[in-house]
Amino acid sequence: xAISIAVASGKGGTGKTTISANLAxxxxxxxxxxxxxxxDIAMANLELVxxxxxxxxxxNDVLAGNATIEQAIYEGPAGVKIIPAGISLDxxxxxxxxxxxxxxxxxxxxxxxxxxxxxxxIGREALTAISTAKHLILVVNPEISSISDALKVIAIxxxxxxxxxxxxxxxxxxxxxxxxxxxxxxxxxxxxxGVVPEDPNVRRCAAFGEPIVLKYPDSPASQAILQIxxxxxxxxxxxxxxxxxxxxxxxxxxxxGGIK
Ligand SMILES: Nc1ncnc2c1ncn2[C@@H]1O[C@H](COP(=O)(O)OP(=O)(O)O)[C@@H](O)[C@H]1O
Ligand SMILES: [Mg+2]
Numbered sequence: 001x002a003i004s005i006a007v008a009s010g011k012g013g014t015g016k017t018t019i020s021a022n023l024a025x026x027x028x029x030x031x032x033x034x035x036x037x038x039x040d041i042a043m044a045n046l047e048l049v050x051x052x053x054x055x056x057x058x059x060n061d062v063l064a065g066n067a068t069i070e071q072a073i074y075e076g077p078a079g080v081k082i083i084p085a086g087i088s089l090d091x092x093x094x095x096x097x098x099x100x101x102x103x104x105x106x107x108x109x110x111x112x113x114x115x116x117x118x119x120x121x122i123g124r125e126a127l128t129a130i131s132t133a134k135h136l137i138l139v140v141n142p143e144i145s146s147i148s149d150a151l152k153v154i155a156i157x158x159x160x161x162x163x164x165x166x167x168x169x170x171x172x173x174x175x176x177x178x179x180x181x182x183x184x185x186x187x188x189x190x191x192x193x194g195v196v197p198e199d200p201n202v203r204r205c206a207a208f209g210e211p212i213v214l215k216y217p218d219s220p221a222s223q224a225i226l227q228i229x230x231x232x233x234x235x236x237x238x239x240x241x242x243x244x245x246x247x248x249x250x251x252x253x254x255x256x257g258g259i260k
Contacts, residue, residue, distance in 0.1 A: 001108050001109075002035070002107065002109075002110070002111045002112055002113060002114045003112065003113050003114070003134060003135060004104055004113075004114040004116065004132070004133040004134045004135065005113065005114070005115050005116065005133060005134075005135045005136065005137055005165065006039075006116045006118050006129050006130050006132075006133035006135070006136045006137070006162065007019060007020045007023075007115055007116060007117055007118055007136075007137050007139060008118040008126065008129070008130055008136055008137070008138060008139070008153050008157075009118070009120055009138060009139045009140065009146070009149065009150060009153065010120065010121070010122070010138075010146070010148075010149025010150045010151075010152050010153045011120060011140075011141070011145060011146045011149040011150070012120035012121070013120070014120075014139045014140055014141050014146055014170055014171075015139050015141070015170035015171060015196070016040075016117055016118060016120070016139045017040070017045055017046050017117050018049060018170070018202055018206065018212075019137075019139050019168055019170060019196070019225065020036055020046065020115050020116075020117035021036065021046060021049045021050050021117075021211050022211050022212055022213045022221075022222070023115060023225055023229050023232075024036040024076075024082075024115050025076075025077055025078045025080055025211045025213050025214055026213050026225050026226045026228075026229035026230075027113055027229045027232070027233065028078040028079050028080045029078055029213070029226075029229075030229060030230060030233060030235055032112050032113055032233055033081075033110075033111040033112045033113070034080050034081065034111055034112070034113050034114075034115065035073070035080075035081040035082075035083065035107055035110060035111040035113075035114045035115070036050075036076075036080055036081070036082055036083070036114075036115040036116075036117060037059065037082075037083040037103075037107075037114060037115070037116050037117065038059060038082075038083060038084050038085035038117050039059075039085070039100065039116045039117060039118050039119065039125065039126075039128075039129040040085060040117055040118065040119040040120075040125070041059060041060055041063065041085045041086075041092055041095055041097070041119070041125055042092060042119060042125065043119065044058075044060075044084060044085030044087055046082065046084060046085065046117050047082070047084035047085070047086075048206070048209055049205075049206050049211065050076045050077060050080075050082055050084075050209065050211065051076075051077065051208070051209025051210055052074055052076055052082055052084060052209070053084075053087075053209070055072075055074055055084050055086070057071045057072045057086075058072055058083075058084045058085055058086025058088070058091065059072055059083050059084065059085045059086065059095075059103075060085055060086045060088060060091035060092050060094075060095045061086065061091050062099070062103060063094075063096050063097065063099045063100070063103075064091055064094035064095050064096070065094075065096070065099075066091070066094075069083070069103050069106050069107065072084070073110075077210070077211055077214055078211075078214060081110065081111060097124055097125045097128040097129075098128060100128050100129065100132045101128075101132050104132050104133075114133075116129050116132070116133050118130065122152055122153065122156060127156065130153070130156055130157055130160060130162055131160040131162065133162055134162065134163060135162065135163045135164075135165050136157045136162045136163065136164050136165065137165050137167070137168060137193065138150050138153060138154070138164070138166070138167040138168070138188070138190065139167070139168050139170050140167050140168070140169055140184065140188075141169070141170060141171050142169055142171070142172050142178040142179045142180075142184065143177075143178070143179065144179065147179065147184060147187055147188065150167065150188060151187070151188065154188060154189075154190065164190050165191070165193065165232075166190045166191035166192060166193040167184065167190050167191070167192055167193065168192075168193050168194050168195075168228060169181060169184060169192060169194070169195045169196070170196045171196070171197070171198045172195055172196070172197050172198060173197070174197075181195055193228050193231065193232070194224055194225075194227055194228035194231070195224060196221050196224040196225060196228075197220045197221060197224065198221075199212070199219055199220050199221035199222075201215070201216045201219040201221065202221050212225075213225055213226060218239075223239050226239075227239075
């Protein structure tokens with residue numbers, strides 16, 4: 001039986017898709033079988049971040065009753081199974097979000113963790129995703145508008161009996177104007193699962209459709225996400241120390257290569 005986790009936020013653009021995609025890859029790297037499903041059926045972009053765009057059968061087709069869920073599962077980076085939402089407006093118009101419950105139960109034997117990349121806001125699609133999942137992770141930014149919207153999501157999750165695992169604070173910059181982790185924890189009254197810094201490599205990777213935890217595993221955002229993934233599955237993660245050879249060392253090695 002898989003553990004289903006909705007990745008939600010309230011406010012748009014906090015980093016739900018980035019976190020869902022990279023958490024999925026990180027969990028998979030640690031040996032967990034993961035499915036990541038794009039429940040943002042109107043603004044699908046998980047497939048772009050995962051480099052899987054242009055798939056013919058998507059979640060919208062399944063929700064519209066035109067395909068089976070098995071037809072919409074694709075193998076993505078690091079062996080993660082991905083269910084893209086698709087960008088066809090036609091399929092989206094016919095999609096029935098209520099079918100998500102049925103779909104999730106069909107997926108339960110296919111993985112250990114199912115991550116659901118939710119739409120922003122508290123519209124019908126977001127509510128369906130939050131109520132369908134057993135657990136929820138909030139992705140917030142360290143600013144008051146993001147936190148106040150997250151409070152609404154917390155209230156909704158409680159109403160649906162969806163267990164809140166905690167919040168990930170994304171895009172921190174250490175600026176004075178930012179809310180501290182402690183303040184966010186106090187306001188939201190949920191555990192802080194991790195803090196992911198603002199990292200220019202995130203955008204770079206999104207542009208090329210490559211998850212940052214694979215392309216730049218040593219980058220600060222990757223390190224934070226790997227740590228959160230390890231924590232979720234009760235694993236200890238020690239950042240690997242990559243010892244960079246100095247130029248001089250490389251130069252000498254090049255000159256005297258072979259001589260010990
Ligand atoms: N830690 C980060 N550092 C820098 N940019 C980020 C970070 N997290 C997300 N972003 C960028 O912020 C934008 C919104 O992220 P996205 O994951 O699409 O948010 P959401 O799914 O919540 O709408 C994207 O351009 C993404 O590349
Ligand atoms: Mg998104």
